[in-house]
Amino acid sequence: MPPLDAKAKIALELNGEPVEVAFAPHKTLLEVLREDLGLTGTKHGCELGECGTCAVLVDARPVLSCLVLGLACAGRRVKTVEGMAEGGRLHPLQDAFAELGAAQCGYCTPAFLLAAGALLAENRRPTRDQIKQALAGNLCRCTGYIKIYEAVELAAARMRGEKAQPARETLYGYP
């Protein structure tokens, strides 16, 4: 058996590009992303699988990166928040989150964006309840989730090609 601190090396597809990375084999994907790949956009709130803050996409499905070993991602497609904007343009979800203030402190935001992105990839027109279900594993302490739902709905409409604008009540409250 190699010594515990001998580094393991894997190849994976990260945000659309092939990368190789060497790391101590006990490290979680969360740690590999943040410490060995320098992608600190992925956050953590517990490192015990309780908060959803560390979610990333592995093969297009949301996973808790604090519960996945880095080694288990060899040959997989991993997507983090850093890979969402393309060509200097925000993803419609990122744009809607920014527009509505769905990111307050922004700490939970990367995970919500990725989880919402996975939902919209499967369901172009989710209902409010389906959005709640899809995001039930992600905690946010700032927003009360409401701006997050509204941002997902706004982004979904725009991704369907609709010229959607936020409702007045969303931005200014009821008259």
Add this chain to the structure above:
Amino acid sequence: MATRRKTAADRPPDRLTAAFRVVGKALRKVDATAKVVGATKFADDVALPRMLYAKLLRSPHPHARILGIDPSRAAALAGVKAVLTGKDLPIPFGILPVSQDEHALAPDKVRFVGDPVAAVAAVSEETASAALDLIHVTYEPLRPVTDATDAVTHPEPRIHDYGDGGNLHKLIDLEFGDVAEGFAAADLVREDLLFFEGSTHLPMEQHAAVADWSPDGKLTLWSSTQTPHYVHRALAKVLELSPAKIRVIATPNGGGFGGKSDPFSHEIVVAKLAMLTGRPVKITLTREEVFYCHRGRHPALMWVKTGVKRDGAITAMHFKSLLDGGGYGSYGVASTYYTGALQTVTYHVPRYKFQGARAFTNKPPCGPKRGHGTPQPRFALEVHLDKIAEQLGMDPAELRLKHLVPPNSLTANWLRIGSMGLGPCIRKVVAGSGWKEKFRKLPHGKGIGLACSSYITGAGLAIYWNPMPHSGVQLKCDRGGGVTVFCGSTEIGQGSDSILAVIVAEVLGVDPFDIAIVTGDTDLTPVDLGSYSSRVTLMTGNAAIQAAERARDIIARHAARKLELPAERLAFAERRVFDVENPARGLSFADAVQLAEAAEGTVGTVGSYTPPASPGRYRGAGVGPSPAYSYSACVAEVDVDPATGIVRVPRIFIAHDVGRSINAATVMGQIEGSVYMGLGEALMEEMAYRGNRNVVHKIPSLLEYKSPTTLEMCDVVTYVVEDPDPNGPFGAKECGQGPLLPVPPAVANAVYDAVGVRIDVVPITPEKVFKALRRKAKGEEPRFGPTAFPDIPWPDPTRVPPPWEGGDGKAVPLTPGASPGLDGARIPGHAPGVRDR
């Protein structure tokens, strides 16, 4: 800058009524893009070359003397670079000058499970953790004090050797008029006992800090703190360094809610470890450790007695609170005063008595959580009023509307009310929720409840007494038309950076995104006291207005010369400076800045803000005064399952008087977020303890500390009411804390409407509802709640006649001939012996 500081009253009245270009729009926050692309650098994202990792060894005992610590085996472990124990950091600290009772590492005694006793810096977190296991500590356990009532009945062994006797940290007795006379004049006198369980902030970001020590003797600390200025002061004190040699950088907080407002052990420890090792040192607390840092909502037992006339007019109120403070002082003295301060600012209370006590107990220290000390009494008061309304046969909304505190008035305890928009708030939620058709008319199991509240927009006094401004802003105009704003305020997600940008953009006529914001850095930014007490928009906003107006005056002077117009005729908008009477005639903002720079040199200004002096001049008058009070009204809908006691809240209607919305989108987010947190406290959040002495945190994890997920969160119908306050920037008041307050009592009142049982405790868990329903079925009192308030050795009261009884805001002698000198020492915000202003 020695000129007289401008006050709100000096400004033209159009500040409150003008049409705005930027203020009040729903704008993206200036940092929104960084947050959605994952580029925001939080404290744990800071990584420096050769960085070491620190870990803290924490006490397994709730209360014990430390007989000895042997760190030698840990120090010898390969990869360990330094080990610290209490003797390395002997100087105490604490957020309040009157409670300097914490040590970075406990030197001789531990006071709660989780109290830090030793620290290690090592090449990796794993090595540091392994080293902790090698530190041998010998403890002599002492009897732990489990809760506030236990502290009252067990003065020994004492947790601290200071305070108001035994295990009582602080006792307060304030009397504004003769309440006995008021009760005698009432048609109905009612007493109630209620309990508000403690809860914690639970920011998604765990606290983290990185320290760097330069051989030239300079220390830099990056930390997820809401109060870099106070951390700066604490580091200077404990490390015995000149503040000029310390730079504190508050990284954007991944949520704070008050939980990152104290200087913490881990911040001091990494600083010391960096000094010892000459290498950068990082610490990131585990989620479990975040529960030990706590400083959350004080559990509060409350007794309230109110006399009312038949029409609901209050004749007198007497309020008692007993707070479970945990192991250290923290903000606790202020928290205790706050449990008695704001009862008077919503409905007219002509005579008022408040007795407050804070106990030391062997649990993580409590402190300021969103609403700081006021959600508990607000819960008590609003449930109590609901019961009074029922006894009087009055609609609870009508009762409240009839007796509102008038705007521009003084309260019995000498708080100065400015704008007061509670009436419109109540009418909004009553109309929107269909209150009149639903209250007491819904089928069994469905209910609707109403409650109101008010909150301060910043505290009138600083935490340590000083005559300097509470907020400073520096502003620099670039030749290209950009503007940089420097301010010590701390972005915790509430949008404070954007507020600065919007306000400066409004005054200078540029786009908010032309403005660079530099905040929360003690080397670069003028002092702002921090992101607490909902002070930031009002105080930094007023400072920013002053700085921007000064810059505008300089620029206008030179633009006016060029345009051959009087400067008063110039307007600043759309990145231009132009003639208001002939808008085509003008200059670009950048050209105008260049003219000014050519003539006068770099265009830079400063602005600052100091709150107005409070009219209250008695001992204890330092807590409660605020430049402006926000108001909220809330209606909650509930579904209660009588078979299980499970309470669901489908929808909450909330109306909030924000004075003036600076950024509409941010206001909405703050209100919704406050409702969310209030709902969590109403239904599920609690700091629960276990063990035979009930002092070990039940399960310090996100899974076991229940907080609302998307599945529990209710729909929110929000109404933004704008009743501009002359003290606020453009009239703005707070919105980040106040809307939390009415939610727990509105839910409790709705549960009663639904199933006819009073739950006089939050959180309102199914078990409590179920027990109350069982009692009701058996014909017993249909209630779940506390039954007794312990006897407390209250001090002699401080008697202060209310304004309408001819007082001058000062205390009067207790007995003829006694000295009137009751004001003075031991008020939060006052160094001992320093008298009120």
